[in-house]
Amino acid sequence: MVKSPYKRCVFFLVDGARADVMQDLIKAGELPALQRFVLDRGDYRTAVTSFPSTTGPAHVPFLTGCTPGSSDLPGIRWFDRSKPHGFTHFSQSRSYVGPGGLYMDQDLREDIRTIFEYFEQPAGVFSFLNRGLGIFENQTLLAKNWYLLYAHLTGHWQAVDDAAWRYVDRAIDRETDFLSVVFPAVDEYSHYTDPFSDDTLDAYRAFDRGLGRLAERLNLKGRLDDTLFVVSSDHGLTTTHTHFELWSFLDELGFNTLYYPKILRNGCNAASMVSGNGMAHVYLKKGDTWAERPSCDEVRAMGDTDLVEALLSQEAIDLVAVRTHDQGVIVWSRRGVAEIQETRNGLSYRVREGKDPFGYGDMPVEMSQEQALSATFDTDYPDAPYQLLKVIGSSRSGDVIVSARKGYDLRIRHEHPEHRASHGSLHRDHMHVPLFMNSEIPADHVRTVDLFPAMLSLTGHSVEGDIDGTDFVAAA
Ligand SMILES: [Zn+2]
Known part of the structure; x- marks a missing residue:
């Protein structure tokens, strides 16, 4: 009892x-x-x-x-690649900012x-x-x-x-x-x-x-x-001291990017859905269809240059994460690259290149959910491995997840009055x-x-x- x-x-x-x-x-x-x-x-x-x-x-x-x-x-704005693409991208896009908040119960x-x-x-x-x-x-x-x-x-x-x-x-x-x-x-x-x-x-x-x-x-x-x-x-x-317009940066890389509030557009091959405004889900169209997710390698081969490298070259961007084919996550920062996988008892965490992308010290490779929380709690990125795994599990999550550097956010236009503070990041x-x-x-x-x-x-x-x-x- x-x-x-x-x-x-x-x-x-x-x-x-x-x-x-x-x-x-x-x-x-x-x-x-x-x-x-x-x-x-x-x-x-x-x-x-x-x-x-x-x-x-x-x-x-x-x-x-x-x-x-x-x-x-998975965000205050998101894009649903499983929804049919009509004349515009309206039915694929969701924002809970303003009256769209009423959709949260049904979503x-x-x-x-x-x-x-x-x-x-x-x-x-x-x-x-x-x-x-x-x-x-x-x-x-x-x-x-x-x-x-x-x-x-x-x-x-x-x-x-x-x-x-x-x-x-x-x-x-x-x-x-x-x-x-x-x-x-x-x-x-x-x-x-x-x-x-x-x-x-x-x-x-x-x-x-x-x-x-x-x-x-x-x-x-x-x-x-x-x-x-x-x-x-x-x-x-x-x-927030500096705003970075993520959708226009993606356009500079050769994409035609959908973003809020401009969802009544047609023929976009990328979508930037910003939350908070310190994080964004980025969705990429694979060939002629939104139905299939691009693999990590395909994500990096789209556009005019390697998207992950291009994003990390921007001062405003702190972390970039991409879903792997088996529901894991690869995460990059300027420090290095790590891979996170869900396991039966929690998660596994391995640095793949360079130093730890979050700046963690020695971390066990295998951790329970509780261990993953306590091992990272007092760092600059508390609980990031667990949180990334969880968010990337949603079918409505982006192919690429971007976390902004402290002091920066990811939207300029269409924010009135101007945002002087941000959240959303890891x-x-x-x-x-x-x-x-x-x-x-x-x-x-x-x-x-x-x-x-x-x-x-x-x-x-x-x-x-x-x-x-x-x-x-x-x-x-
Ligand atoms: Zn809030």
């Missing part, structure tokens, strides 16, 4: 919250409610998010226990059961993924896009977070037993100002005030002690996220995909079906 000290769970996703910023604010006493109602009663870990470290796909692991790759949602792999489906009275506020929520349980089904549009036009993102708290109160009044709330202000102020700007830090402080009010309210109802609080984030953010500043729970976290190293089974077991539920996450609560 699973021990279930909590009758309900509230999951707060402070979109784009950096682990170090939250720790610094806690130390400075600037997040008193988080300290009092969560940390003093529980625990903190820096956790590793899922790649691509981007809004939308990186929310999914918390709610499904599956990585973006396993969920078939999620069909047999995945969301956390909402385990509870009697689930509710979601500004959630990207809503499968398992009815129209009344999705508290912001109709309002979400209006709020996001208003905030985009006015720059007043705090208004969205303030609205989120009003929906939280309503859900609590309706006696919800699982509530997922997304707070977009930290992410948006970071993008349009800086991850460390006054506006961004104010958004963290405002989150804390809302949390304090909610905790007092639950306390008055006698429901504070049996409510599980989980506070985390989907990615960090870093300051770098630790994007992959490390904060994790606060008002309960013990009995593991040293945690992935955000592990929170799904933890939230379920702490509320007395058992996971059904195969997931990527490990239940660190049950394991302890």
Whole structure:
């Protein structure tokens, strides 16, 4: 029998919250409610998010226990080579930026059961993924896009977070037993100002005030002690000094490249689908058809020059990964080349040329998923081998995956206002996220995909079906 000290769970996703910023604010006493109602009663870990470290796909692991790759949602934008190519590339292309976000529920792999489906009275506020929520349980089904549009036009993102708290109160009044709330202000102020700007830090402080009010309210109802609080984030953010237009670089190499928002084009033979904007899936048409994936050698032979070498010659690009014919990954950086393969007990990792592409020290060749996480956790690329394997497993992933160097991103045009901060890459500043729970976290190293089974077991539920996450609560 699973021990279930909590009758309900509230999951707060402070979109784009950096682990170090939250720790610094806690130390400075600037997040008193988080300290009092969560940390003093529980625990903190820096956790590793899922790649691509981007809004939308990186929310999914918390709610499904599956990585973006396993969920078939491998980016905030992607291209589906299995879809018929009509007069334009419209039906093959997907973006969850703006109204396209509504497609996420239907795009999620069909047999995945969301956390909402385990509870009697689930509710979601500004959630990207809503499968398992009815129209009344999705508290912001109709309002979400209006709020996001208003905030985009006015720059007043705090208004969205303030609205989120009003929906939280309503859900609590309706006696919800699982509530997922997304707070977009930290992410948006970071993008349009800086991850460390006054506006961004104010958004963290405002989150804390809302949390304090909610905790007092639950306390008055006698429901504070049996409510599980989980506070985390989907990615960090870093300051962006230089934009690199990936699609136009591919065109310079001889491709005719499809990209957002210009998907009503015809006859493209490459697609650049950027997430965050620090990563991109690149898809290449093999001969006359999109149906078949090019092999690694074929990828390198397309275009006017070796695509991998050409990408790595660009200052903006840090890592390039290509899927092998047997679902493995070859990854290049300027340091060297490594090959990653899934094995029965985890993964294998071998440096093939030069030095370790991630700058890792000595690494075991064979590792369990847990060993792969702890061996890489405190490096510049935490969990990169596991994350690359997972994302490349999706049929909607690119033939080439590009991770931008810190300080750079991969889109210029069609980003208004200009992005001053980015995420999406495999770098630790994007992959490390904060994790606060008002309960013990009995593991040293945690992935955000592990929170799904933890939230379920702490509320007395058992996971059904195969997931990527490990239940660190049950394991302890
Ligand atoms: Zn985000």
